[in-house]
Amino acid sequence: MALTLENTLNWLHGFDQVIEAKKAYLSQLDTPIGDGDHGNNLARGAAAIEAALEKNKPTDLTAALKTIAMALVSKVGGASGALYGTAFLEMAKTSQKTQALPDLLAAGLAGIQKRGSATTGEKTMVDVWAPVVTAAQAGELDQAVVDQAVQATKEMQATKGRASYVGEKSVGHLDPGAVSSGYLFTELLKTGVDK
């Protein structure tokens, strides 16, 4: 289970396509419990990633992760840009020491938690990243882990991010950032990196 330049590029190309295809749905999820922009925010990021990878043509894993991070940081314009951006930035740093997937994902999660100071159970993307990291470390990461983690955010009450402002009313809705993180890990699994 290791990330390489090649599978990482495949991974992000897959993610960018899904985001473009699902942007209306993601923004719709963000409407009852947020400001309705998550899909559009990420679609800007996805387009920026594609443009940056095309322009800079990274030649190693660290450079690729860094290029992805900077595109997200500068173009998304919402909390998810800072959060995903920091995740990829931390993965880039860690990739100088190891390419092992569990270590890289753990570094990404640590970055998200450093930036947003959310823990599990607060109805954010952390509720997908955390179980995915745990499963990857145990060598048990599969699609079911991802899907269950995303679904579990439905019954949670948000205590971080925009959704926290609607309090109890956030219960019963999937968290948009959890759903987009679910797409990220679904695309990761499609690259066969876990095999």
Add this chain to the structure above:
Amino acid sequence: MSLGILIVSHVADITVGVQKLISQTAAQVPVTVAGGTDDGGVGTSVDKIQQAVAANKADELLAFYDLGSAKMNLEMAQEFSNKPIYLYDVALIEGAYTAAALLQAGVERSEIEKQLRPLKIK
């Protein structure tokens, strides 16, 4: 060493409004702002914040912000910047106004921070 103020909001009009409000009482305090996304939408932008940091002629900045990503993007700009930036989890308008009025009166940072404490809301 001089102190200035940095305002970050999801909406450009909010930053301009806060700047207008505090400049009336603190005309000599350097205030720069970053509001909205790069394409003029609602959100926050690290690039805009970095530009506002660079444009501020003070050596150190006291930063005030509104919701969620404003703080996250401010912290990213803080990590990328050589200029010390201090973030306050206080009400945006009241906090920025308090700091500006005290800076204009020549009060130092530690004392300003004491007066900001009751305005903490996040």
